[in-house]
């Protein structure tokens with residue numbers, strides 16, 4: 001069992017995604033930080049669809065944890081049971097904590113998020129899916145939210161001649177909370193690059209093949225339209241990861257799996273347990289918001305540790321989104337502007353560099369590796 005240091009309080013951050021890495025980094029100078037993460041490397045999944053279409057991006061989006069923290073440490077492991085003050089890993093190791101930050105995020109179907117902890121295995125899976133995509137003639141993407149739109153754009157940018165069908169049960173792309181003119185602009189750009197949009201088109205049955213498997217199939221919609229393809233991917237389904245909550249913390253897990261938090265981002269009913277990022281009920285599920293929450297959680301823990309200052313409340317953000325369609329296209333809704341983000345702005349903010357520079361820097365990597 002690891003004991004907390006007497007000199008500085010022990011903060012255990014569970015999950016080394018966007019919320020966890022930022023919380024750990026922000027508290028590294030004031031606490032004994034332990035970051036618990038099962039994966040070999042941080043996965044910059046914001047760029048995962050680019051890496052699927054262009055394998056040269058793969059090494060740039062898997063970043064080693066070893067230079068993230070100056071004095072804290074990263075333990076490779078999975079939290080199996082978390083109670084106030086104590087974390088038990090799947091290995092059986094117990095870690096005592098003065099403060100705990102739950103940052104275990106969410107799962108999302110491959111290829112948007114990686115479903116394996118080993119970087120070697122994850123790369124192998126992406127390479128196999130890339131090879132299947134390269135060989136496919138007709139690709140069906142089920143789900144026309146941000147992930148489906150972005151994947152359609154990446155496929156068309158890499159293989160302009162490939163037939164791509166983007167299908168959804170909803171009658172528009174993107175999701176209800178975004179502006180109608182943004183949805184219209186995204187539809188316009190998708191159609192212009194030859195993506196076939198099938199909206200308000202529930203399928204009668206799921207495709208008979210596994211997602212990512214190269215094999216001919218035909219499915220039909222409720223209205224009787226047949227779709228033939230030789231590859232498909234599921235582009236919907238965020239599921240929060242919170243099955244480890246136990247004891248006093250179990251009650252904060254909502255039936256849908258998200259963790260209820262207070263305006264201070266403390267887990268409901270707890271003073272020293274916080275949650276940030278996709279797993280919490282604080283806001284929409286975005287890496288940028290996970291970072292903002294991490295900053296607030298770290299500030300509140302710092303205030304509790306030092307006794308200086310009040311706790312700050314989190315304000316949820318208005319709808320904000322950037323949706324690239326390939327490296328040079330897309331649109332978005334950004335704060336402080338009534339106009340839609342132009343394709344050029346989207347390319348600048350995300351599409352060209354996929355925000356890798358900012359994360360390489362955080363991980364102390366000055367010249368990201370590249371691969372042919």
Ligand SMILES: Cc1cc2nc3c(=O)[nH]c(=O)nc-3n(C[C@H](O)[C@H](O)[C@H](O)COP(=O)(O)OP(=O)(O)OC[C@H]3O[C@@H](n4cnc5c(N)ncnc54)[C@H](O)[C@@H]3O)c2cc1C
Pocket residue numbers: 014015016017018019020036037038039043045046047048049077078079080103104105106107108112113147241244276277278279285286287288289290322350
């Ligand atoms: C294709 C795609 C593109 C996106 N693009 C953008 C974008 O452009 N901008 C944006 O703001 N957002 C974007 N997002 C959303 C963004 O990726 C998520 O909001 C973000 O990943 C949330 O970060 P997080 O730290 O809460 O969770 P995650 O990134 O899910 O990280 C959680 C971490 O916890 C670890 N973990 C899980 N269970 C345990 C356990 N029991 N013990 C220890 N560790 C555990 C996981 O291994 C993982 O590393 C995109 C998402 C996808 C899928």
